[in-house]
Amino acid sequence: MKKRIGFxxxxxxxxxxxxxxxxxKFVGLGYEVVENSKDIDxxxxxxxxxxxxxxxxxxxxxNNALNHGHTGMLVITGCMANHHKEQLEKRYPNAYVVDNxxxxxxxxxxEAHYNKEILPSNQNVGGVFDYAPAAETFHTRxxxxxxxxxxxxxxFCIIPKVRGxxxxxxxxxxxENIRQVVGFGYKEVVITGVNISRYNDxxxxxxxxxxQIVDINLDFRxxxxxxxxxxxxxxxxxxxxxxxxxxxxxxxLQSASESVLLQMRRMYTYKLYKRMVExxxxxxxxxxxxxxxxxxxxxxxEADFQKSLEAVEELNFGHVHTFxxxxxxxxxxARMSNTVPESEKSLRSEQLRQAANDSKINYRQQFVGDxxxxxxxTVKDGYSKGYGEYYVPVKINQxxxxxxxxxxxxxxxxxxxxxxxxxGVVQN
Amino acid sequence: MGKGVPAANxxxxxxxxxxxxxxxxxxxxxxxxxxxxxxxxAGQHVCVGPPNGIHTREYSIYSAEQDEYIxxxxxxxxxxxxxxxxxxxxxxxxxxxxxxxxxFTINKDLPQxxxxxxxxxxxxxxxxxxxxxxxxAQNYTLLHGVKYASEAYESEAYDENxxxxxxxxxxxxxxxxxxxxxxxxxxxxxxxxxxxxxNCNMIHDVYDILEEQGVSTDNIHAEVYF
Numbered sequence: 001m002k003k004r005i006g007f008x009x010x011x012x013x014x015x016x017x018x019x020x021x022x023x024x025k026f027v028g029l030g031y032e033v034v035e036n037s038k039d040i041d042x043x044x045x046x047x048x049x050x051x052x053x054x055x056x057x058x059x060x061x062x063n064n065a066l067n068h069g070h071t072g073m074l075v076i077t078g079c080m081a082n083h084h085k086e087q088l089e090k091r092y093p094n095a096y097v098v099d100n101x102x103x104x105x106x107x108x109x110x111e112a113h114y115n116k117e118i119l120p121s122n123q124n125v126g127g128v129f130d131y132a133p134a135a136e137t138f139h140t141r142x143x144x145x146x147x148x149x150x151x152x153x154x155x156f157c158i159i160p161k162v163r164g165x166x167x168x169x170x171x172x173x174x175x176e177n178i179r180q181v182v183g184f185g186y187k188e189v190v191i192t193g194v195n196i197s198r199y200n201d202x203x204x205x206x207x208x209x210x211x212q213i214v215d216i217n218l219d220f221r222x223x224x225x226x227x228x229x230x231x232x233x234x235x236x237x238x239x240x241x242x243x244x245x246x247x248x249x250x251x252x253l254q255s256a257s258e259s260v261l262l263q264m265r266r267m268y269t270y271k272l273y274k275r276m277v278e279x280x281x282x283x284x285x286x287x288x289x290x291x292x293x294x295x296x297x298x299x300x301x302e303a304d305f306q307k308s309l310e311a312v313e314e315l316n317f318g319h320v321h322t323f324x325x326x327x328x329x330x331x332x333x334a335r336m337s338n339t340v341p342e343s344e345k346s347l348r349s350e351q352l353r354q355a356a357n358d359s360k361i362n363y364r365q366q367f368v369g370d371x372x373x374x375x376x377x378t379v380k381d382g383y384s385k386g387y388g389e390y391y392v393p394v395k396i397n398q399x400x401x402x403x404x405x406x407x408x409x410x411x412x413x414x415x416x417x418x419x420x421x422x423x424g425v426v427q428n
Numbered sequence: 429m430g431k432g433v434p435a436a437n438x439x440x441x442x443x444x445x446x447x448x449x450x451x452x453x454x455x456x457x458x459x460x461x462x463x464x465x466x467x468x469x470a471g472q473h474v475c476v477g478p479p480n481g482i483h484t485r486e487y488s489i490y491s492a493e494q495d496e497y498i499x500x501x502x503x504x505x506x507x508x509x510x511x512x513x514x515x516x517x518x519x520x521x522x523x524x525x526x527x528x529x530x531x532f533t534i535n536k537d538l539p540q541x542x543x544x545x546x547x548x549x550x551x552x553x554x555x556x557x558x559x560x561x562x563x564x565a566q567n568y569t570l571l572h573g574v575k576y577a578s579e580a581y582e583s584e585a586y587d588e589n590x591x592x593x594x595x596x597x598x599x600x601x602x603x604x605x606x607x608x609x610x611x612x613x614x615x616x617x618x619x620x621x622x623x624x625x626x627n628c629n630m631i632h633d634v635y636d637i638l639e640e641q642g643v644s645t646d647n648i649h650a651e652v653y654f
Contacts, residue, residue, distance in 0.1 A: 151529045153486070155654075164439055165529065258635065262628045265652050267531065269635065272645045332486075332654055 002032040003114070006040035008061045011048025013192040013225045015078055017131075017143030018103055019046050024134030025107045037065035042073040042110055046103075047080035049162060051326035055080055062092060073113055077103045082162035100148075100163060104130040129169045133180040140377035140386070140403050141223065142186040146174050146209065147193030152228065154254075155265045155332035156297065156325065163194050168201045171209055175216060182218045187405055188246075188375055189213075190223045197231045207235035214244045223391065226250040226292075229276050230267035240283045248288040248318070248391040249280065256311035257304035260297055265332070270311070277315050286366055288318040288390040295352055296325040296345030298336035305348050312355040318363045318392065320356035324349050361420045364392055367410045371427060374408045376400045385421075394422045443479055443522045447497055452581050455504040456551065458490060459514060461523055463498050468528035470558040471623075471651070475526040476500060478513040484524060485510040488532075488554040488625070488651065492561035498525075501554040501581065532651040534564045538621065544568040545616045547607055547634055549626030552653050553581060556625065560586055569616065573607035573630065576600070608633045618642050624650040 005026050009019040022044065023033045037043045043065050047058035058080045065074070074095040076088055082099045089097050096113075098106055128148040149164040150157075178189055191213075193199065199206040213222060223246045239245060255261055256270045280287040293308050312320055324345040327334050340348075372388030374396070379385075384400040387393055394408055408424035415421070448460040459476070466474075470493055477484030485508075491499035504511045517523065532555060534544075544565045546556040553572050559565050571592045574580065577600035580593050594610050595601035603610045611634060616622075622638055624631045631650050638648055 151531070153529070161439070165527070259628065259632050262631055262650070262652055269645055271639070275645075335654075 002030060003042065004032045004034060004040040005042045005044065005110070006034050006037045006065075007044050007046065008035070008037065008065075009046040010058050010061065011046075011050060011054060011078065012194075013143055013190060014145060014148070014194060015046045015048060016139065017145045017190075017192050019044075020134045020139060020143055021104070021131035021145075022106055025132055026110075028132075029107060029111070037061075037068065037070055040070070040072060042075065043070050044075040044077065044106065047076060047078035049078075049080040049083040049158060049328075051323060051328075053326065055084070062095075066092075073110065075106055075109070077106065079159070079162040083158060101128060104128075128164075128167060129173065133177050133184070140186075140375060141188040141190045142181040142184075143190045143192045143225075144174060144177055144181070145169065145192050147196050147199045150195040151198070152195060152230075152267060153265060153332075155263065155336070156254075156294065156328065158328040158331055159194060161330055166195060166198050168199050171201050171204055171212060174209065175212060178213060178216055178220070179218065182216075182220045185403065186220065187403065188221045188223055190225050192225050195228055196224070196226075197228050205233070206231075207233055207239060210239050210245070211235070214239065214242045220244065221246055221389065224249055226252060228252055228267070229273050232276065237279055237283065240280070240287075246389045246391065247284040247286065248290070248389075250290045250292075251276065251280075253291045253308075253311065254294050255297060255300070255304065256293075256307040257300070260300050260304050263299055263333075263336070264294075264297060270307070274315070286390060288363070288392065289315065290319040290321070290391070291317055292321045292323060293352060294323045294325050295348040296340035298325070298333055298340065299338040300325075300340055305352075309352060309355055312352065312359050315359075316363050317356065317359050318390070319360055320352065322349050322352045322356060357418060357420075361413065364413055364420055364422060367392065367422055368412055369410065371407055371409050372422075372424070374406050374424070376402055376404055376406060378402070388422075392422055393419070394424050396424055396426060398426060400426065440527045441524055444498070444525045446517055446519055446521045446523060448519055449517070452501075453578055456502065456579070456581065457504075457515065458499050458501055458582075459517075459523070460491075460497050460499045461525065463496055466498060466525070466528060468493065468498075469533045470562040470564050471533040471555045472528040472530040473532075473555075473651075474498070474500065474528050476514070477510050477524045478517065479522040479524055481510070481513060481524075483509045484526065488530075488552075488558070489528060490554045490557050492558060492563075494562065501551045501557070503551045530651070532623070532625070532649060534559060535621075541567055543617070543620040545620050545622045546570040547573075547611070547622065547624045547626075547630075549573040549607065549630040550579065550653070551581070552626030552630075552651070554625070555651060556623070557582070557585055559623075571607045571610055573626070574601070606630075608637060611637050615641055618644065618647070620647065622648045624648065626653050628652055628654075 007019050009015050026033050045061050048054040076095050077098040081097045147168050149166040150160045151166045222244050229251050374386040374388050374394045376384045376386035379402050384396045407427045409427050410422045410424045412423045413420050414423045444461040450458040473486045473488045475484040487500035490501040504515050573594045575597040577595050593601035594603045594607045596606050624634050
């Protein structure tokens with residue numbers, strides 16, 4: 001009987017890429033892979049530690065599985081495993097706590113565990129890019145890891161400490177990875193990494209890599225995931241006009257106050273950010289710019305916060321991920337005074353969320369009446385759902401085929417919970 | 429997987445022997461430590477801390493790329509966790525050093541004759557000391573903002589015609605006032621590249637002044653000191 005492996009992934013797309021790669025590897029080794037912790041032999045939790053809330057969520061996932069009777073092998077990996085390794089090993093003495101640098105060796109670890117071999121995970125020689133192209137994943141889009149680590153050292157961010165120094169995957173490995181996943185049937189690849197705009201493989205920067213990716217003579221579209229707005233060149237803006245590249249960037253802003261950006265040690269000004277947005281909208285007036293904004297950073301005044309609020313109204317973001325500032329030990333911001341009270345952070349967060357929601361509806365409204373190429377990723381209960389090229393969710397009241405592109409005419413907007421989804425019908 | 433792919437990218441940390449300490453003022457000193465195999469680009473910083481502690485702090489490298497040692501310029505912070513401990517260390521002792529990192533460097537694609545304006549407050553002069561000693565910029569002007577002329581920190585390293593000491597609390601520098609006052613009165617043009625290093629307020633104000641003078645943000649590079 002096949003052994004069942006359950007995965008739970010928290011945090012960023014890089015974690016999703018790594019989970020997908022591991023899951024695919026396990027499928028190849030003959031395991032059954034599921035995305036939950038019920039009736040499984042092995043539970044792998046790919047954690048996140050970017051905020052206190054991420055730590056709490058990661059612990060909750062582990063505790064929940066144990067409280068619901070998981071007695072099999074437990075593997076805790078991801079950034080929390082780097083950041084709180086000793087604490088996790090103490091709290092979960094039967095768990096394997098595997099850091100990011102060893103994550104790719106988890107299949108060997110699991111095999112060794114069941115073969116009764118004594119093989120501590122830290123004796124496996126892994127690597128941050130040592131993942132085989134994933135054929136069987138939890139996603140319709142194939143994540144492609146091009147880079148790991150970050151040298152920016154933003155004052156609020158713990159990621160350089162847990163992901164390590166910036167390293168780039170060789171160009172040819174990336175191109176081969178894309179050729180393979182497109183061969184597996186993927187229609188869209190998502191370029192991922194911790195700080196992809198700093199990609200540099202022997203002098204080949206991000207734009208030069210992107211050019212080689214779009215030049216691959218296969219039929220697929222490219223989505224660039226989260227990117228820092230600090231090192232774009234002219235070639236990058238030109239490449240965004242390429243038909244393979246989807247008009248969407250998650251361009252992290254964090255704050256629209258110049259003084260807060262300096263305190264965060266971000267490597268751009270708000271003025272520069274605005275200019276980038278203008279250039280992106282010159283490429284395509286409906287270019288979808290989504291972003292992250294932190295509220296309540298130490299020293300953030302009401303006037304600073306108002307600037308972020310005004311930016312949300314001014315820049316017509318397609319989505320804003322609002323974070324309340326969360327103190328991470330071992331960062332520079334943790335040593336800053338003038339902390340903002342939690343109650344004030346919550347107030348600002350709520351105000352920003354409201355503004356972001358209005359902006360989202362406003363942004364999405366412009367697609368009503370137009371056609372989008374939708375990649376279907378969910379089919380259930382008589383409807384299908386997917387994302388168009390602008391990375392806006394579209395619901396179609398018809399059963400369609402997963403992982404297939406459809407031309408869909410947008411007929412309106414329907415709100416589920418707080419999410420305003422586009423509604424459309426398939427065009428023949 | 430291709431050849432040369434890094435197996436891991438953990439931050440490398442090592443113990444480095446202290447070769448010399450030069451006290452420049454009551455609170456500021458230069459720590460010279462062995463280089464070992466650390467290569468860096470002028471403008472980058474290292475995290476340094478006492479050998480038996482868990483804390484480190486970021487310091488821009490003060491010495492030149494080609495030097496056979498590494499120097500950092502340290503100002504003792506009252507009640508600080510790291511700088512008071514570093515000050516107590518002696519020659520022959522050790523410090524913990526993380527490998528150099530950072531993007532506050534000179535763009536190699538710019539022409540040799542490129543005009544640079546370096547603007548520093550206090551110990552923020554450190555990366556510019558490294559730029560100049562490493563031969564990274566020939567055509568430069570360094571504006572150094574301090575309270576007192578005694579904080580000019582080994583200014584003999586610079587061409588005296590290219591170094592402007594701005595003293596805000598006494599009339600002993602090249603210019604009596606803040607670097608921002610000097611910059612308002614003296615324009616260096618829109619084609620120069622401006623490198624700013626020091627406290628947030630100075631950088632914030634300089635950005636505003638340069639913007640008023642029509643300088644593109646593409647030509648402004650900043651490294652914040654805390």
